[in-house]
Amino acid sequence: MNPLLEQFLSEAREFLQGIAEKLMQLENTPDDSYLLVELFRLVHTLKGNSGLFEFPEMTRVLHAGEDLMDAVRDGRVGFSQKLADDLLDAMDFVSVLCDQIEQGGKIEADMTVDSYRLAESLRVLMASQMTSAQTPVVDDAQPASTKDTINFLALNQLPETVRIDAYTRAMAGETLYWVIYTPIENCFFQGEDPFFTARQTPESLWGQISAQEAWPPLAELDAYRSALRFEALSAASREELIEHYRYVEDQIQLIPVDPWSFVIPQGNPNGGPVYEDFVLDALQYMDAGDLTALRSVAETMLQLSNPELWLSSALRWLILLLDTVPPNHQAITILIESLRSLKAPDWSLLTDTLPVVTAVAVAPTIETGSEIKTPVETSSVTRADAKEISEADALALASIFATQLQILQLDDNASWQLGRIKAVAGVLLNCCKAIDDTHAIAAIEEALAASLAAENSAPLIDWLTARSLNVAVVKPVAEPIAEEPPIGLKTLDEAAPMPTVEEITPELVSADDVPKFGRRPDESTAAKSLKVDQAKIDRLMNLIGEIVVSKNALPYLAQRAEEQFGVRELSREIKAQYAVINRIAEEMQDAIMQVRMMPVSFVFQRFPRLVRDISRKLGKEVHLVLEGEETEADKNIIEALADPLIHIVRNSLDHGLELPDVRRAAGKPASGTLTIKANQEGDQVIIEIIDDGKGIDPEVIKRKAYEKNIIDEATLERMSDLEAVNLIFAAGFSTAEVVSDLSGRGVGMDVVRTAVEKVNGAIQLDSQVGKGTRIRISLPLSMAVTKVMIIESDDQVFGMPMDHVVEIVRIPVSELTSIKQSLTTVFRGKIVALKSLNSLLGLPAEPIVNSDGEVAVLIARLGNEVVGLIVDDFHETIDVIQKPLTGVLAGLGAYSGSALMGDGSVLMILNVRGIV
Amino acid sequence: MAIEYKKNQAVFVDVVSVDEAETLLDWLQNKPNAKIDLGRCSHLHPSNLQVLLAAKVSIAVWPKDINLRAWLESILTITQAV
Numbered sequence: 001m002n003p004l005l006e007q008f009l010s011e012a013r014e015f016l017q018g019i020a021e022k023l024m025q026l027e028n029t030p031d032d033s034y035l036l037v038e039l040f041r042l043v044h045t046l047k048g049n050s051g052l053f054e055f056p057e058m059t060r061v062l063h064a065g066e067d068l069m070d071a072v073r074d075g076r077v078g079f080s081q082k083l084a085d086d087l088l089d090a091m092d093f094v095s096v097l098c099d100q101i102e103q104g105g106k107i108e109a110d111m112t113v114d115s116y117r118l119a120e121s122l123r124v125l126m127a128s129q130m131t132s133a134q135t136p137v138v139d140d141a142q143p144a145s146t147k148d149t150i151n152f153l154a155l156n157q158l159p160e161t162v163r164i165d166a167y168t169r170a171m172a173g174e175t176l177y178w179v180i181y182t183p184i185e186n187c188f189f190q191g192e193d194p195f196f197t198a199r200q201t202p203e204s205l206w207g208q209i210s211a212q213e214a215w216p217p218l219a220e221l222d223a224y225r226s227a228l229r230f231e232a233l234s235a236a237s238r239e240e241l242i243e244h245y246r247y248v249e250d251q252i253q254l255i256p257v258d259p260w261s262f263v264i265p266q267g268n269p270n271g272g273p274v275y276e277d278f279v280l281d282a283l284q285y286m287d288a289g290d291l292t293a294l295r296s297v298a299e300t301m302l303q304l305s306n307p308e309l310w311l312s313s314a315l316r317w318l319i320l321l322l323d324t325v326p327p328n329h330q331a332i333t334i335l336i337e338s339l340r341s342l343k344a345p346d347w348s349l350l351t352d353t354l355p356v357v358t359a360v361a362v363a364p365t366i367e368t369g370s371e372i373k374t375p376v377e378t379s380s381v382t383r384a385d386a387k388e389i390s391e392a393d394a395l396a397l398a399s400i401f402a403t404q405l406q407i408l409q410l411d412d413n414a415s416w417q418l419g420r421i422k423a424v425a426g427v428l429l430n431c432c433k434a435i436d437d438t439h440a441i442a443a444i445e446e447a448l449a450a451s452l453a454a455e456n457s458a459p460l461i462d463w464l465t466a467r468s469l470n471v472a473v474v475k476p477v478a479e480p481i482a483e484e485p486p487i488g489l490k491t492l493d494e495a496a497p498m499p500t501v502e503e504i505t506p507e508l509v510s511a512d513d514v515p516k517f518g519r520r521p522d523e524s525t526a527a528k529s530l531k532v533d534q535a536k537i538d539r540l541m542n543l544i545g546e547i548v549v550s551k552n553a554l555p556y557l558a559q560r561a562e563e564q565f566g567v568r569e570l571s572r573e574i575k576a577q578y579a580v581i582n583r584i585a586e587e588m589q590d591a592i593m594q595v596r597m598m599p600v601s602f603v604f605q606r607f608p609r610l611v612r613d614i615s616r617k618l619g620k621e622v623h624l625v626l627e628g629e630e631t632e633a634d635k636n637i638i639e640a641l642a643d644p645l646i647h648i649v650r651n652s653l654d655h656g657l658e659l660p661d662v663r664r665a666a667g668k669p670a671s672g673t674l675t676i677k678a679n680q681e682g683d684q685v686i687i688e689i690i691d692d693g694k695g696i697d698p699e700v701i702k703r704k705a706y707e708k709n710i711i712d713e714a715t716l717e718r719m720s721d722l723e724a725v726n727l728i729f730a731a732g733f734s735t736a737e738v739v740s741d742l743s744g745r746g747v748g749m750d751v752v753r754t755a756v757e758k759v760n761g762a763i764q765l766d767s768q769v770g771k772g773t774r775i776r777i778s779l780p781l782s783m784a785v786t787k788v789m790i791i792e793s794d795d796q797v798f799g800m801p802m803d804h805v806v807e808i809v810r811i812p813v814s815e816l817t818s819i820k821q822s823l824t825t826v827f828r829g830k831i832v833a834l835k836s837l838n839s840l841l842g843l844p845a846e847p848i849v850n851s852d853g854e855v856a857v858l859i860a861r862l863g864n865e866v867v868g869l870i871v872d873d874f875h876e877t878i879d880v881i882q883k884p885l886t887g888v889l890a891g892l893g894a895y896s897g898s899a900l901m902g903d904g905s906v907l908m909i910l911n912v913r914g915i916v
Numbered sequence: 917m918a919i920e921y922k923k924n925q926a927v928f929v930d931v932v933s934v935d936e937a938e939t940l941l942d943w944l945q946n947k948p949n950a951k952i953d954l955g956r957c958s959h960l961h962p963s964n965l966q967v968l969l970a971a972k973v974s975i976a977v978w979p980k981d982i983n984l985r986a987w988l989e990s991i992l993t994i995t996q997a998v
Contacts, residue, residue, distance in 0.1 A: 157990075188934055188963055195962040199987060208990030215970035218945050223937040223963045228991075 005101070008049055010531065012098050015046040016091050017605060023084045024608045030079040040069040046094075056246050057107050057115035058097045063250060064119035065090050068126045077126055086125055088609070090118050124406060158233065160313060162206045163262040164320060169205075169235050170259035171324050176205070177241055180253040181230040182212065187248075188224045197248070198230035202240045207232035233257070263321070263335065263345060265314035268306075275311060275339045282318075282336045286329065294332075295322045310342055397431055404428060405464045408457040421451045421460060428464075440467070534635070537595055544589045545881035551585050552902025554578040593634070597781075600678040600687065601629035603642045607649060607676060614653045621660050621670055622653060627677035633685045633781050640759045641687070641779065644752040648689050648775055649674070651749070656693030656773050666770065668692065680781070687777045696767040698724035705730065725767045726864070729753040757913075760803050764864075786882045788899070788909055790875035791858060793837045794845040799880065799899060799909040800869075806861050808874050810854035825857075825868065832859065834868040840915045841894060848872045860912050867916050882909055924950050925976060928957035928964075937963035944971040951976035959984060968992065 022039040026032065047062035065087055071077040093114060100107050158166075170176050179201060183194035198207060212227045234241060238254060245252045278301060285294035302315040314335065321332050338345040404424045425448040432440040443463055450459035554574055562571035604626050615622040633641075657663075657672035664670050675690040698721040705711045705727045711719070729749045756763045761779035780803065788799035789808075809827070816823050816834065823834040834857060836847050847855055847870045857868045880899030885892060893914035899907045919936050920927040921943055944950060944967060952968060954960075955977035965988070975992055979985045 183962075188961075193934070193961055195965065195987070196959060199959070199983065207987050209965070209987060210991060211969060215966075215972075218941070218967075218971050221941060221967065221970045223941050223967050224934075226962060227966060228962050 005053060007531070008053065009098050009102055011049065012046060012094070015042050015049075016095050016098075018042050019046070019091050020088060020609050021605060023087055024612060026079055027081070027084055027612075033073075036069070036073045036079070040066070040073045043069050055097065055101065055107055056249070057111050058094055060115050060119045060249065061090050061093055061122075064122035068122050071126050083125060086122055090122060093118055157208065158206055158262075160266065160316070162233070163264065164316070166205055166233060166235070166257070167259050167262040167320065170257070170262070174235050175237070176257045176259075177234050177236070177238065178255040178257050179230075179232045179234055179241060179245075180255070181232070181245065181248070182251055182253075183226045183228070183230075183248065184251055185225050185227070187226050187251075192248070194226060194228065194230060194248075197245070198232060200244065201232045201234050202236035202244055203234050205233045205235060260331065263317050263331075265310055265317055265335075265338070265345075267310035267313040268308050269310045269342050279336055279339050282339075283333065286333055286336065291322055291327060291332075295319060298322070311339065314339055393435075397435070400427065400431055401464060401467070405461065408461045408464065417457065418452065418455065421448065421457050424457075424460060425451070428460075532595075537592070540592050541596070542881075544585070544592050547585050548589060548879070548881065549900045549902060551578065551581050553904065554581065554902075556903050596635045597632040598635045598638045599629060600631050600633065600638060600641075600685070601626075602638050603645055604629050604676060604678070606642075606646070610646060610649060611653065611674060614650060615657075618653060619659060620653065620657050620672065622657060623671050623673045625673060625675040625677075627675065628679045631678040631680055631685060633779060637685070637759050637761075637779050637781075640755060641777070644755040644777070645676075645687070645689070647749075647752050649676070652689060652691040652693065652773065652775075656691040656695075658694050662694075666694075681778075683781050685779045685781055687779070689775045689777075690772065692772040695769040695771055695773055696725045696728065696765075697769050698722075698767075701725055701727050722766060723864075726765050728765065729763065760801070786880055786899075786909070787877055788880055788882075788907070789858075789877045790907065791837070791869075791871045792873040792875060793841075793847075793871045794843045795872075796843075797875065797907060798837075799907045800858060800860070800912070801896070801909060802877060804860045804862070804912045806859040806866055808856070808858050810850070810852070811857050811868075812852075812854050813849055814853070816855070823870075827859065827868070830866075832866055832868045834870055835916060836870040837915075838870075840869075860916075862912055862916060867912075869912075880907065880909070925953055926950060927953040927955075928960060930956065930958050932957060932960040932964050934961040934963050937961065937967055940964055941967045941971075944968075944973065953977040954979040954984075954988070956980070957984065965991075 019039060019042045022035055022042065026035050026039065029035065043062060043066045047059060047066050050058045050062055068077065068083070068087065072079055072083070077083070097107050097111060100111070166176050179198075181194060181198055183192065187194055195209070198209075201207065208231050210229050210231065212229050215221065215227075236244075241252075241254055242249065278297075281297060282294055285291070285297065298315050298318050302312055302319070305312045305315070318332065318335050321327065321335060334345045404427055407420060407424055425444055428444045429441060432438075432444060444460075447459040447463040451457055555578060558571040558574040558578065561567050561574060607626065608624060611622055611624045652674055657674065658666070658668075660670040663672060673692050676687070677690075678685060678687045680686070698719075702711070702716050702719060702724045705724075706713065706716050710727065710730045729752070753763050756777055756779070759779060761777055763778075764776045765773065766776075767773040787802040789802055789805055790797050791800050792798075811825055811827070815825050817825060823836075824831055825834055826832070837843075838845050838847060849855055856871050856873055858871055858874070859866055859868050878901075880901075882897040882899050884890070884897045885895060889895075894911060895908045896911035896914070897909045899909060901907050918929055918932040919940060920929060924947060926940065926943065948971075950971075950973060952973050953976050957979050958981050969991065975988075979988065
């Protein structure tokens with residue numbers, strides 16, 4: 001992985017975290033414009049960065065997010081819960097992509113579809129919010145549909161040969177796309193050549209350029225402001241087209257073209273419709289099913305006619321249609337009928353017999369919002385059997401249909417798919433009933449049956465797309481409409497110039513570039529902090545460890561100088577030098593430790609999101625309070641802390657805090673409070689998780705523990721409440737009656753305890769029934785340097801971590817008592833079990849008793865219990881850099897590691913838990 | 917030189933890049949009746965095309981490149997008709 005990408009990934013994570021935080025803050029203060037701007041900036045920068053690499057999936061989703069945030073920032077879209085949810089989802093997706101890139105260096109192929117879906121849902125959300133704010137009835141698909149009219153009008157301009165070719169290809173199963181490429185205004189400055197891109201459109205059958213606006217006088221022309229639009233008809237697949245236009249994806253529109261819309265006879269009408277005889281003959285042949293005869297008649301007629309005539313054009317199409325395998329009788333009839341009036345054939349009559357290929361090709365892909373066509377015309381103009389409805393109704397209907405199509409295009413695997421299909425069909429049926437569209441009702445019912453049988457929504461989608469496509473075909477044909485767009489649409493378009501997705505994009509992208517240029521200054525301010533690979537810090541840590549060890553050799557040298565060589569002077573000088581080196585080394589060690597220190601906010605920052613998500617899922621109201629986020633501790637410790645803390649927080653949310661109703665009944669505020677605080681106490685970091693929930697009932701815990709054989713009956717009786725509640729840390733303990741997906745599987749709290757103890761921490765819980773629970777975790781500030789006490793046993797020295805040492809005492813042998821096989825003594829009013837270190841380590845020697853008849857006992861802490869270790873002697877405590885045991889030694893449970901002493905000898909550090 | 921400027925005619929040769937647009941614009945402003953020879957042109961940057969469109973120039977020779985010609989005709993002929 002190259003360094004740039006590495007940098008990007010680590011930054012992306014930070015950005016994602018920042019975005020999530022800002023979103024959460026916005027939920028509390030939705031009007032905070034500073035936060036909005038900040039959030040937009042984060043999304044925007046992340047998108048910009050992602051553009052440096054070939055991750056179109058990521059950029060796509062981020063771009064949609066950016067658009068949405070931009071709209072929110074400008075007040076065009078209100079901030080809502082739904083919006084936050086969707087954005088968070090999108091950011092989670094991006095985070096998954098980051099993981100994939102980190103692991104495999106690329107994004108899995110199956111992510112493409114998801115990215116489309118997410119981007120689409122963000123855009124739909126934006127569009128719906130925007131319209132609901134401005135013109136409630138009108139769907140955003142509306143202006144798009146007028147655009148489509150224009151596009152399909154353009155099919156008239158295609159030469160007949162191109163259209164024949166296109167039609168033949170479409171009939172052969174290819175899907176043809178109408179590509180509209182509207183480059184952004186300043187694209188020339190980005191080194192793009194849109195014309196070249198358009199010319200290179202794969203499998204392009206035909207293309208045209210048009211101006212977006214009238215040209216200004218030459219003197220005022222800005223040649224470098226792109227004002228052209230490129231359109232092309234392509235037989236390439238959607239994927240190929242998207243691949244080709246991947247850098248300008250937001251500037252293109254892909255519209256699948258219905259094959260029938262190519263069939264437009266053109267030419268000189270030659271005095272109007274005078275072909276009644278031919279039509280009658282042709283229809284007779286059709287009725288008789290004699291297509292061969294019909295074809296020969298048509299050919300004869302064609303030879304007799306001037307090729308420039310409308311008739312000839314229609315005949316050429318007729319022959320082509322006849323040659324299509326299998327011939328579509330209905331289509332042929334329609335074409336023949338059109339000869340009567342010399343008006344373009346009305347393909348809308350073909351609704352139910354559309355060739356499967358178009359419908360299928362359109363249905364499974366996720367189209368961008370603009371491509372959802374609205375069946376306004378179908379319902380109001382071309383359908384003879386449909387009731388006349390007002391334009392407003394037609395618009396409403398169109399938006400309903402478009403929405404249903406979107407619903408159907410949601411992901412297909414959901415278990416509620418069948419219900420969704422039924423619901424959609426219900427809506428469609430009711431709509432059609434309302435406008436008395438009997439044809440449609442029958443068709444929907446058929447599609448519904450097919451959908452239910454196949455357990456997927458394809459047939460219904462087919463019907464919807466077919467219906468909307470038909471409209472598009474009809475528009476240029478139905479003459480009053482072809483000349484001028486329907487009044488309703490036109491006025492609406494002018495009266496409410498709604499910023500739709502397409503309309504915003506150019507201005508938005510151009511807005512992008514301003515901050516891009518202006519980004520340099522704030523980069524220099526950010527350069528104050530360095531990002532350093534952790535391995536480098538670890539190496540520094542190791543080196544300073546070695547310095548500490550080798551400096552410790554100096555006092556030995558001084559001693560030797562004095563004792564062995566008798567040079568006192570030198571010895572003193574060495575000691576003086578040692579003092580200096582010692583001071584520097586210690587400072588250096590401290591400084592390196594500082595580098596490794598991280599604020600606990602690293603772990604805390606994920607809680608707002610976690611708490612929000614879980615509490616929403618559980619239907620609880622939770623107020624999260626974070627305190628002491630700036631408290632620092634060693635990176636390893638902070639990292640080791642993350643999972644246990646999350647587990648504890650989940651537990652508190654799931655088991656601790658009650659539902660709002662229950663809380664109200666108990667006289668508590670409906671919203672529970674979860675406090676997570678960190679502070680430093682001496683060389684320990686204390687983290688407390690406090691909830692004001694129902695608390696833990698010690699009786700329940702005791703009973704459960706007894707049932708699960710974690711404690712015996714005697715312990716059950718003897719136990720204090722505090723001890724009882726701490727039983728939840730015992731292995732295999734779970735109080736939840738029902739296992740939820742959050743907690744309650746019995747692998748919870750003991751894992752937490754183990755994780756905390758692994759970093760030499762301790763965990764304690766106290767709880768009051770009805771009042772709440774408090775979990776207290778104490779952790780060492782750093783793991784790098786361990787203070788150990790040197791103890792001696794059987795002429796060997798061992799290190800004992802000071803964390804475990806409670807006290808060292810000498811106890812007269814007379815006070816030792818044997819209970820069964822084990823030695824005990826009463827120490828400070830408590831019974832303490834005594835164990836001989838020699839026997840624990842398998843050393844054959846007996847403990848040495850000193851001249852006063854006392855044994856040396858080290859009272860060690862083991863979790864909440866204490867144990868006495870009988871050793872031979874105690875020595876000083878020293879700071880060591882503990883190294884884990886490696887190789888075959890790693891399996892030794894008795895030692896937690898080794899350390900190098902100043903004189904070069906190796907000190908083995910005992911692991912109390914491993915030996916007792 | 918991608919554009920050869922003659923007395924009253926600009927001859928586009930091979931690929932006419934984005935850098936030419938400014939010069940072309942200046943030149944056309946002084947020669948409102950100039951004609952354009954695209955015969956040897958294989959591609960032109962759209963900025964140049966915009967200049968041609970805004971200047972409503974007449975095309976003396978259409979490109980030999982059929983594909984380019986088809987694209988250009990779609991817009992240049994329309995503008996001229998207006």
